Amino acid sequence: MAKAKLTHEQQAFVVQSLACFDSPSVVVAALKKAGARLAEKWKLLFEETRKTFLEDTASIAISHRAVRLRALQRMAEKAETQGNMVLASSLLKQAAEEVGNAYTNRRELTGKDGKDLPVPVSPVTIFQLPDNGRS
Secondary structure (H helix, E strand, O other), X not given: OOOOOOOHHXXXXXXXXXXXXXXXXXXXXXXXXXXXXXXXXXXHHHHHHHHHHHHOHHHOHHHOHHHHHHHHHHHHHHHHHOOOHHHHHHHHHHHHHHHOOOXXXXXXXXXXXXXXXXXXXXXXXXXXXXXXXOO
């Protein structure tokens, strides 16, 4: 049985899929084996794609708050329509947390009217040293 020759586009797809951490089960076993013996141009494409994939989260839809909120909206509506109020309530809470930046590491704390928080001042204790008989 003859092996099928992959087109340039198929080869590029395989290399880019691997660079994006697609599981080997997604690619046909023969393509997986071919990936280990890549020509230099495919190795360069792999490295470039992997680097871009790791650095560019903007191209991943779910990384955007608006996309997540729209998905939560659809799920909450469906849950409510199906009478699953527990799930609907949970999704509403998740959406509120999303809007309130509960899913970020960034926290901004301010005092009244947006001013700086007061810095607590530790009380200073002044110890009376013994006079050792000097008085």
